[in-house]
Amino acid sequence: MAAVSDELHYNPYAFATHDDPYATYRRMRDEAPAYWNPELKFWALSRFDDVLEAFRDFDTFSSAGGVALENRRPVNRQMDEFSQMIELDPPDHTLFRKLVSRVFTGRKVNDMESSIRAIVNGYIDTVIEAGEGDLVADITGPFPMDVISEILGIPVGDRTELRTSADKILIRNDGSMEIPHEAAEGMFELLAYFTNDLLTRSPGDGRGLISDLLELEVDGRALTESELLGFCVLFVIAGHETTTKMVANTIELLSHHTDQRDRLVADLSLAPHAIEEVLRFHNSTQYMHRTLTRDIEMHGQQMHEGDSVLLHIGAANHDEREFGPTAEQFDIDRRPDRHLGFGYGAHFCLGAALARMEGKVAIEEIHRRMPDYTVDHQAKQRFHSGNVTGWTSLPIAFTPGPKEATS
Numbered sequence: 001m002a003a004v005s006d007e008l009h010y011n012p013y014a015f016a017t018h019d020d021p022y023a024t025y026r027r028m029r030d031e032a033p034a035y036w037n038p039e040l041k042f043w044a045l046s047r048f049d050d051v052l053e054a055f056r057d058f059d060t061f062s063s064a065g066g067v068a069l070e071n072r073r074p075v076n077r078q079m080d081e082f083s084q085m086i087e088l089d090p091p092d093h094t095l096f097r098k099l100v101s102r103v104f105t106g107r108k109v110n111d112m113e114s115s116i117r118a119i120v121n122g123y124i125d126t127v128i129e130a131g132e133g134d135l136v137a138d139i140t141g142p143f144p145m146d147v148i149s150e151i152l153g154i155p156v157g158d159r160t161e162l163r164t165s166a167d168k169i170l171i172r173n174d175g176s177m178e179i180p181h182e183a184a185e186g187m188f189e190l191l192a193y194f195t196n197d198l199l200t201r202s203p204g205d206g207r208g209l210i211s212d213l214l215e216l217e218v219d220g221r222a223l224t225e226s227e228l229l230g231f232c233v234l235f236v237i238a239g240h241e242t243t244t245k246m247v248a249n250t251i252e253l254l255s256h257h258t259d260q261r262d263r264l265v266a267d268l269s270l271a272p273h274a275i276e277e278v279l280r281f282h283n284s285t286q287y288m289h290r291t292l293t294r295d296i297e298m299h300g301q302q303m304h305e306g307d308s309v310l311l312h313i314g315a316a317n318h319d320e321r322e323f324g325p326t327a328e329q330f331d332i333d334r335r336p337d338r339h340l341g342f343g344y345g346a347h348f349c350l351g352a353a354l355a356r357m358e359g360k361v362a363i364e365e366i367h368r369r370m371p372d373y374t375v376d377h378q379a380k381q382r383f384h385s386g387n388v389t390g391w392t393s394l395p396i397a398f399t400p401g402p403k404e405a406t407s
């Protein structure tokens, strides 16, 4: 007799799933490649080819109904407070993306390398003499907010407060799709901050990307307040949360694979490869939400206009059909032709070059300055969200070293 627990069930908010989602993802790929969750009412696509094709086909898989499952709404209804390009489909999306894409090119990002390195080393300095610290609280948590703040023009004194608000926004309760009070409060604080911040800026004041946006036009008109707020919120959440989590995920994974960690210490040029493998193997963004704009059939399932579909990056990136028999192994020597860590198509992560640079620099500096770190796996604390995976606390110990800051 089949045990009830053998039934395939995937709830992205269940804390137990967060501890080890990959066995469930494998079952979804093999047994239910178009998986339907009847309680939370969503489909999940988990095979690499399906997810890639759905990212590409924005006419059928629309972003306009929200890109987070818990924020879903009918496709033609905008959020009240702010509108973000990540929730627009082409051709509207293309107009907004063009406004900001020049800021995040590979060349622009290369120019930022030394300042990113100085920021990371400043945080390593705060713990290096003690030989212990909390990787997340002391290093990987704060530095991406500093980097994105430099680009946006957010004053140094405001960054900690902003990060505290941003960190609350993605928090979810065990098994529940409801947005907790804490998360709503975080979003409210972020919007209040930027509503005030916009009042202090003027076009051409040279205070960074937010002020630059005041000078730009879309369709022959200036951006509305709701659109400006949308950019601010998107950049802070996308630019900070996922990158922070990616770097701590890398350290946590390498602490289980010390042979690979030791090779990285001996050859820091492996850092970008380690980051690329983490983006594939355990991406901080696990899936994106889309809304069907028409009825379709996939894998024998009838899917209807208006239905929610998760494009499951985390599952697709472990698909043996794409990555071969070693797909479920962590291997920094893997050189995949492609993965879906940054999505695909029109909304391909605007900050991919920046995230890769931040990851490379942080992994190089951490392994150069604290190469023998150990992670306290008993004390570490997982971050629980719907689609973002990471750590809120990762206590580490290492041989103390000297500070390096010149200031």
Ligand code: HEM
Pocket (backbone or CB within 6 Å): 063, 067, 085, 086, 087, 097, 104, 148, 234, 235, 238, 239, 240, 242, 243, 246, 283, 284, 285, 288, 340, 341, 342, 343, 344, 346, 347, 348, 349, 350, 351, 352, 354, 355
């Ligand atoms: C490890 C770090 C990161 C990961 C895993 C990640 C992942 C993603 C993914 C999967 C998407 C596609 C969303 C969709 O198709 O609906 C996306 C879009 C986006 N990301 Fe990232 N991201 C990261 C870092 C960053 C950074 C540092 C920035 C800084 C600006 C950024 C800004 C954006 C923006 C603005 C979009 C929306 C693009 C659009 O709508 O055209 N991301 N990201």
